[in-house]
Amino acid sequence: MRLTVYRKAHFNAAHRLHKSEWSDEKNVAIFGKCNNPNYHGHNYDLEVGVTGEVDPETGYLIDLKILKDVIKSEVENAFDHKNLNVEVPEFAALNPTAENIAFVIYNKIKAKLDVKYDIEIKLYETERNFVVYKGE
Amino acid sequence: MRLTVYRKAHFNAAHRLHKSEWSDEKNVAIFGKCNNPNYHGHNYDLEVGVTGEVDPETGYLIDLKILKDVIKSEVENAFDHKNLNVEVPEFAALNPTAENIAFVIYNKIKAKLDVKYDIEIKLYETERNFVVYKGE
Amino acid sequence: MRLTVYRKAHFNAAHRLHKSEWSDEKNVAIFGKCNNPNYHGHNYDLEVGVTGEVDPETGYLIDLKILKDVIKSEVENAFDHKNLNVEVPEFAALNPTAENIAFVIYNKIKAKLDVKYDIEIKLYETERNFVVYKGE
Amino acid sequence: MRLTVYRKAHFNAAHRLHKSEWSDEKNVAIFGKCNNPNYHGHNYDLEVGVTGEVDPETGYLIDLKILKDVIKSEVENAFDHKNLNVEVPEFAALNPTAENIAFVIYNKIKAKLDVKYDIEIKLYETERNFVVYKGE
């Protein structure tokens, strides 16, 4: 019995979209107001999906307490009330687009859970813009 | 033209997580406050997805009236305002985790719809915890 | 500058509507399926509003950390994953309707905050049914 | 790095379900109150998903400005505040069920985006009824 369990979380952060190897003109041309040098911010909503076999003994796919704690340590503690560009090492040289943030979260959570699980990340940057990454 | 139609529903129920073959100590260790012998409860939100070919004559995949009635008879009438452990036969010997409830709902709905349809069940236990089961 | 600050929280609980001084017939006639002796349950969503003057020094009406901690100790710790009828003393002799739960929450929170604040309680029993109580 | 980016939009429209080649009796028997000759209407909520490879240069799968503009020109300008049966050419001979509206939107958006992208359409007719079409 193969199934996916989801857990929601959120964090608030500042960021800007910027490529240091580009000129200011090119940064503005590509990223528009998201390139604001003074930063802007978001309430990021996160859904982490974990797929695998349900344990017939407990009826659990995974103890949600474990998943909740991994999300807390890997994502909330690391990103919440932070400036992603300045304070989160993964984005020192990686542009913090929603796509790249989902990729970073995927890798951080994947590394902390049993390898038998498949992981998927849904990240809302705003209510109207979101991404899904499944490690492909 | 293959497509999925979804219908939402909900039910309110009491439950506890408990394995009668385990000691009380083990039940508390594994299920924590969800093992409370006096029960707790949830507003379960349900999304049923039905996948198949659209009928070119009507433009319907399935008459939603049929799907709505199956959900009502199989899930809402059977589970709403009930104690899942005590009053729902499927959970007499099956721990009512979100995973197992989704599995039971899948089988009940699958049995009542034309075999040509694939079914998927999304069940929210809380706004932050939910599962998806597709019969795999 | 008079303003209202709101904080949301939630808890999951079992309950039944029942008056022990009534016959079983009268209980069923008045409370219907909510009288189920085996209990049912809800995800209760709570909004606590606190009204008063904004502190010109901090720009805060109230430190939300304080409000969050009061809601946690008075409501979440007391009600979450509990059977309201059996385990919460305030409902030993008080029928746990949404109206009465809002009344109890109002009094518990009011007693823990500075008397200068006006309090309001919005309690969702389901997404479609909710009550507002302001201490009148 | 393969990923899906989603953008939400909405439009308000009138429609009726009707097959002109059928008798009035058959139309009412199949489509019920949705066949009302005076029309009824909906706030349609739309999620457009675009799947492909993330550009390692920008960290974007697609510039959301492009996707937003395509949705605006192809869907919002074409459908919003319109009578789908009377004013939208695609439904002159096609019954505007949610299934068929999703199919039309899929084709309109697919035609305007780079062929390298896979597209998926989620269309809510009401909060409780929605469809997903991925071009299969």
Add this chain to the structure above:
Amino acid sequence: MRLTVYRKAHFNAAHRLHKSEWSDEKNVAIFGKCNNPNYHGHNYDLEVGVTGEVDPETGYLIDLKILKDVIKSEVENAFDHKNLNVEVPEFAALNPTAENIAFVIYNKIKAKLDVKYDIEIKLYETERNFVVYKGE
């Protein structure tokens, strides 16, 4: 103990904004695309609030079954899947703006409930536009 109980409902309808005593030019100038002669439509979301004293016997302000039935007979049966301008007598000579629809709903529900209750109507025309009317 004075409190407000709320019940949500919804209906889907077609309408247009139009004053028959005005020229077509004036109608377009004032109402824009909402004046479309072929109609457009909405999923109207409705919250009905009822304020009064809680019955100390039952712990109910009002039996929600009664409120639900009044909303069903007065609003859902009367408006759902209808063309408000053509099929709902109250709008034969009254422009169906959100303001006027809320006013009509207020009067219909007020007339069916005990005069001791105060009523308030919150009507969402879209997720972003809504009105509140309390009979003042």
Add this chain to the structure above:
Amino acid sequence: MRLTVYRKAHFNAAHRLHKSEWSDEKNVAIFGKCNNPNYHGHNYDLEVGVTGEVDPETGYLIDLKILKDVIKSEVENAFDHKNLNVEVPEFAALNPTAENIAFVIYNKIKAKLDVKYDIEIKLYETERNFVVYKGE
């Protein structure tokens, strides 16, 4: 016929809570992680309520196009994708708490609408924390 019309909007911004006349120690003690010198951010959701008499001629309290344009020019253009502390003059010497942001928005919108209207501002800083200011 007195009624309130609401319009929702949103903006994304960076901010920090900070009083320049305080020591760093006091700022951290009072504002905690919200004092982060590198900023964090939010998706602010805004509801603007306008109360007054409905025009019996049009059935409108206010043309929502006017309200939408005032919100766009006064709030969205001024705050969206901005750093509130650095780039918004109103917060040069005013701590951008949710309370103070609501106060600033109230005054900006009040100044642009007909004096006959009463205004109320509901501002969500996160889904769980929000404030209401009515100019008292």
